[in-house]
Amino acid sequence: MFRPDRRSLLALLATLPLALTARPARAATHSVTIEGFAFSPADLTVAVGDTITFTNMDGAPHTATADDGSFDTGRLNRSQSGEITITAAGSFPYKCAFHPNMRGTITAA
Numbered sequence: 001m002f003r004p005d006r007r008s009l010l011a012l013l014a015t016l017p018l019a020l021t022a023r024p025a026r027a028a029t030h031s032v033t034i035e036g037f038a039f040s041p042a043d044l045t046v047a048v049g050d051t052i053t054f055t056n057m058d059g060a061p062h063t064a065t066a067d068d069g070s071f072d073t074g075r076l077n078r079s080q081s082g083e084i085t086i087t088a089a090g091s092f093p094y095k096c097a098f099h100p101n102m103r104g105t106i107t108a109a
Contacts, residue, residue: 027051027085032104034062034076034096042104048089052106055081063097064104072097 027049033040035057046052054064056076064082065072070092073082086092086108096102 029053031055032064033057034064034102037099037102039064039096039102039104043107044104045107045109046086048086048108050108051083051085053081053083055079061098062102064094065097066106067093067095 028047028051030044030046030050030052032044032052032054034054037058037060039054044052052064054062054073054076056062056078059078061075061077063073063075064084070088071084071086071094073084076082086106089108092106092108094104094106
């Protein structure tokens with residue numbers, strides 16, 4: 001039968017408040033609207049693990065495609081949405097593949 005000594009028991013009790021209060025951070029969800037051939041907001045700061053939902057309100061199809069290929073919503077027709085999840089820290093310029101003058105940047109820390 002295991003019987004902890006006093007020092008082990010005190011060490012366990014000392015760490016108990018940390019175990020009860022430490023919780024993993026929850027990922028947030030952000031929204032970007034595509035309207036008037038523009039992303040709004042075009043520039044967004046998020047945390048690694050956050051999700052971004054792009055919703056197209058234009059009559060023309062659009063994408064949100066990272067310049068480095070790290071994400072792509074695919075074709076979004078009117079009223080369609082696409083989600084991406086940021087998996088690494090950095091700065092991610094993106095554009096619409098159909099209208100490359102539509103640009104934005106996601107910054108993840």
